[in-house]
Amino acid sequence: MKNYAKPGEVLYHVGLSVEMLQGAKYALVPGDPGRVEGLAKAVDPDAVYLACHREFTSWLARVNGEPVLVISSGMGGPCITFIVEELGRLGVTTFIRVGTTGSLQEDLNLGDVVISKACVRMDGAGRAYAPIEYPAVADLDVTIALRDAAKELKVPFGLGIGVTTDSFWPGQERYDSLNGYVVQRLRGTLKEWQALGCTNFEMEAATLFTLCSVHGLRAGAICGVVAKRTDSEAVAPPDVYKMAEKRFQAVAKRALEKLIAVDKT
Numbered sequence: 001m002k003n004y005a006k007p008g009e010v011l012y013h014v015g016l017s018v019e020m021l022q023g024a025k026y027a028l029v030p031g032d033p034g035r036v037e038g039l040a041k042a043v044d045p046d047a048v049y050l051a052c053h054r055e056f057t058s059w060l061a062r063v064n065g066e067p068v069l070v071i072s073s074g075m076g077g078p079c080i081t082f083i084v085e086e087l088g089r090l091g092v093t094t095f096i097r098v099g100t101t102g103s104l105q106e107d108l109n110l111g112d113v114v115i116s117k118a119c120v121r122m123d124g125a126g127r128a129y130a131p132i133e134y135p136a137v138a139d140l141d142v143t144i145a146l147r148d149a150a151k152e153l154k155v156p157f158g159l160g161i162g163v164t165t166d167s168f169w170p171g172q173e174r175y176d177s178l179n180g181y182v183v184q185r186l187r188g189t190l191k192e193w194q195a196l197g198c199t200n201f202e203m204e205a206a207t208l209f210t211l212c213s214v215h216g217l218r219a220g221a222i223c224g225v226v227a228k229r230t231d232s233e234a235v236a237p238p239d240v241y242k243m244a245e246k247r248f249q250a251v252a253k254r255a256l257e258k259l260i261a262v263d264k265t
């Protein structure tokens with residue numbers, strides 16, 4: 001039996017109650033709190049601010065009349081566990097991560113979007129929920145909605161297996177860290193993920209997928225490419241981010257419309 005929140009109960013970390021969510025079953029989840037308002041208004045110009053607790057800034061939007069929560073997760077696996085645990089208790093059943101990423105394949109360019117059908121579990125938080133042999137897979141319907149939306153909007157996209165890490169620097173084999181050092185265990189991993197056909201590095205999707213599968217919830221992920229790791233370790237300038245942001249906002253909105261329509265049938 002699920003441990004749902006009681007009426008009037010404001011959950012400790014996200015600062016939200018069932019009443020504030022107005023029945024929202026869908027959540028769009030960017031990492032960055034600064035991205036929430038823009039995403040909420042792109043989805044619904046009349047979206048309203050809800051709360052700001054720790055890294056969790058939240059707004060409520062409507063898509064075809066259906067309430068949709070837009071809430072930041074903060075960075076990394078541990079942070080996104082709070083989103084699944086507390087929003088799950090508030091009745092959210094579908095989570096779409098809307099983030100940024102570093103691409104691993106030559107044909108995934110800066111500003112493109114990448115949809116994850118599964119992720120390699122290089123995170124730590126997910127291990128508290130399921131042994132490492134358990135796969136981090138996205139929900140099929142959510143993934144298809146994201147793919148079809150990207151196709152329809154003619155947004156350049158890739159779809160594949162991402163790699164979720166706990167560390168932006170050595171975990172993603174970056175040598176431009178404070179001490180420039182990557183532990184032996186992680187040297188050569190960039191090439192290996194590329195050889196295995198993985199699409200991208202980011203830091204939350206595997207944890208989200210693992211927790212959602214374990215809890216019987218749905219999850220998907222779409223990320224804009226802000227670093228092209230076949231070329232360099234650097235993060236691209238803001239104009240690239242802006243282009244990616246417009247694209248992932250549009251795809252997320254269209255995917256939600258599709259998903260909501262399918263769910264109603």
Ligand SMILES: O=P(O)(O)O[C@H]1O[C@H](CO)[C@@H](O)[C@H]1O
Nearest residue numbers: 030031032075099100202203
């Ligand atoms: O842009 P967001 O959603 O935060 O996602 C990516 O950006 C952060 C690192 O720069 C990590 O959280 C990573 O997953």
Ligand SMILES: O=c1cc[nH]c(=O)[nH]1
Nearest residue numbers: 100101102201202227
């Ligand atoms: O290279 C990148 C870019 C964004 N987010 C990541 O986790 N890695």
